[in-house]
Amino acid sequence: MRGWRSAFVGLLLWWTCAFASAQTGSAVxxxxxxxxxxxxxxxxxxxxxxxxxxWDHEQHAQPGTARFELPFTLPQRPDGPWAVYMQRVGNTFELRLNGELLRVHGDLSRGNGADYAKSPRSLMxxxxxxxAGPNLLEIRLRADSGRRAGLSPVLIGPADDVLAIYSAAYASRFTGSVLLVGFSVVVGAIALALWLTQSGNRATGGRRREAVYFWAALAEFCWALRVADAAIVTPPIGWVGWGTLMTACYSGWAVSAMLFCHHVAGWDRHPRMHWMWRAMAVMFLGSIACCWFSLSQADPRWLTGWLALELVGVFGYIGVFAAATVRRPDTARVLVGSAAVLTVVVALRDWAVIRLSDSYGETTWVRYTSVFFGIALLAIVLERFHTASTQAKELLGTLAARVADRERELASTYARLEDASREQARTHERERILRDMHDGVGSHISAAIHQLQSGQARPTELLRTLRDSLDQLKLSMDAIHMPPGDVGALLAALRYRLEPRLAASSVGLEWAVEEIEPVSRLDGPAMRQLQFLLFEVISNVLQHAEASVLRIEAAMHEGVLRLRAVDNGRGFDASQLPRALRQRAQAIGVQLALESQPGRTVVQLAFV
Structure with a gap:
């Protein structure tokens, strides 16, 4: 295997150098x-x-140091600067040319420290x-156990050509890794935000959050930390702990990705699939245990063997998932299944190349295929958003139709209620008129009939009774169109109806009514009570007071309306308020005050 891998790498480097030489006219x-x-x-x-x-294959992962001597011959001394390119070298190293020190990366006397083998290296x-003639390139390095130490083929040549090769390799391994970290963090943040903002109806037993977004977020965050290791030269903790953490991130990504597939397929709702949780826990914890043992004992076979078992399990599960997707395909399953199959195939390649082969300088490809999981997640989110938007539009349309139907029903009901209300108002008004006629006009007519039947009534008394009846009838008709609270209009109507009768009775009317604001608490019934109360006062003046002057006063003082009826009649005993006046005043909630003596009687109403 080492032979064909070396031949392939050599062919690739030869083609790169030949391309650079053709472009620059010089040799690498x-x-x-x-x-x-x-x-x-x-x-x-x-x-x-x-x-x-x-190193791990040649020296069985035992820590140590190495000194590489690479001779080369030049036909003549170059005119311009040259550069050296190493696809992978480390863990720490120093480089000398013809005995002169060119570069030192890390402390060769200290193990498990910095690791410069994670990205390509180039120096001028x-x-x-x-x-001209023989030259010697010398590379000394320190190798730590389990950190992929060693040395790839070295390129040396004109600076422009070598740096062009270095730039392409650096962009692929280092810059690409940084971009992958950013992509994973963004996708993980989106998935975590979706998971945190979701809520369900607990009253109906629904889940509060959909787990598919949680596992997607956890997978992306684990992978972001794992890929970020390519940019971390000096780990913040010791190598054994850091290496175990990186393996935990790798295993956590695999476990979370499988649980993501598990929820996309809807298998989490099946009771027979509960074994999946235990299998994932064993997979995660087993990776951590085997990695720690491999690094602490300098025996990579434990981790290599466990990763092989893990890949077999993952391959079997993804195969079942792919078969289920073929039987019942949908957009989410097809996207996730395609990404999963591609990732598993690439992971098998990485395991064979990195863990088994003698090649050195290769990097993992699975870091790039992991992007497809993020793309699949975004596609699922967009599809669900589109579905939710469509459902929301349909629901809004249905709701709008129902609201329109309800509005039509309410409008019809409201129209019926308005008709019923108007009919009820007319009925109440008829009842009021009848009641007023019975209590006012009717009582006066009854009194006139009794007077005629007794044979003792004088014509003047009978005439006064009939006039009271007629005045009350007119006032009842006026009350139909009386605006609520408009006391000024009420007084004007009262003056219009009763002033001729006062003049016929030789009673002068003095009118001292100022501009009056409406009294909001006086509704229709209260206005009628006030109307009959004032009529009762004026009627008493006409029938009993023997007055020659009646003065009506109305004014607003500090927001309080005061009405006064003052006559110059013979007076009466004011210690007892007339029952009719008292009842009507109580009915409309006004304060009634009465003062009487010969020559001056005052009836006052205060709307407090």
Missing amino acids: LELRQGSVSTTIHGQTATAPLVLPYN VPAQLLR
Whole structure:
């Protein structure tokens, strides 16, 4: 396997160098052969070298140091600056050319510290350090257990050509990883926001939040942290703890992605699928335990074997999911199933290349295919939003139709109620008129009949009774069109009806009525009570007071309306209020005051 992998990498590098040479007219050298001296547990060994050199495979993941010597020959000394490019080197290293130190990355005396093998490395080579004939490039590195230490084939040549190769590789491995982190964080934040803002009806037993968004968010956040490791040269915690955390993120992403598929398929609602939770817990915790044991014991076989079992389980589950999608396809299942199948295939490739093969310098491809999970999630969200919008429009249309029907029913009911109300008002008005005629006109006519039957009534008394009856009849008719609360209009109507009778009885009328604001609490019945109360007062003056002058006063003082009827008659005993006056005053809620003495009688109404 090492042979065909090395041939493929060599062919790729040769094609890249040939393309660069064709563009610039210069040559880029590929350094693959030399010698390596390794020191492990104090034991040093020297052997011939053919790059790439995978430390974990060559030295069984034991920590140590190595010194690589890569000779090359130049026909002449270059005129311009050169550069060196290494696709992968580390974990910490220093580089010398012809005995001169060019660059140091990290502390070679300290293990499990910085890791410079995560991204491509390039450095400039001054032209004066190169010479015609034999040259020697020397690379010393420190390798930590389980951190993918080693050295890829080295390219050296004109700076422009080498830096062009380096820029493409850097954009793919480092810049691409940073963009993937940003994409995963954004998608995870969207999924988490959707999960947090969802709510269900607990009264009907509904779930409060839909778990598919939670697992999508957890998967994206785990993957963002895992991919971000490519940009972290010095971990914030020790290597064993950090390596275990990265494996936990990888396993957490896989578990969350599978549970995401689980909820998309709707299998979480089936009682027979409850074993899935236990399987995912074993998968997650087993990865952490095997990774910690592998790193602490410098034995990568534990983690490699566990990842193989994990991939078998994931492959089987995704196969079942893909089969279910074929049987019952929908947009969400097809998108997620396609992303899952592609990711599993690429994950198998990564496991074989990174964990089993002797190749060095390769990077994982699954970090790029994980984007399809985010795209699938966004597509599902958009589809559900479109479905929800369509349903909302349909519901709004149905609701609008129902509201229109209800409005028509209410309008019809309101029209019937208005007709009934008008009919009831007419009935009440007829009843009031009849009651007023019975209590007022009727009583006066009854009194006139009794006077005629007795044979003792004088014509003047009988005439006064009939006039009272006629006046009350006129006032009852006026009350039909009386505006509620308009006391001024009431007094004007009373003056219009009774002033001729006062003149016929030789009683002068003095009118002292100012402009009066409407009294809001006087409705129709109260206005009629006030009308009959004032008529009773004037009628008493005409029948009993023997007065020659009647003065009507009305004025507003500090928001209080006061009405006064003052006559110059013979007076009467004011210690007892007349029952009729008292009852009507109580009915409309006004204060009644009475003063009487010979020559001056005052009846006052105060609307407090």
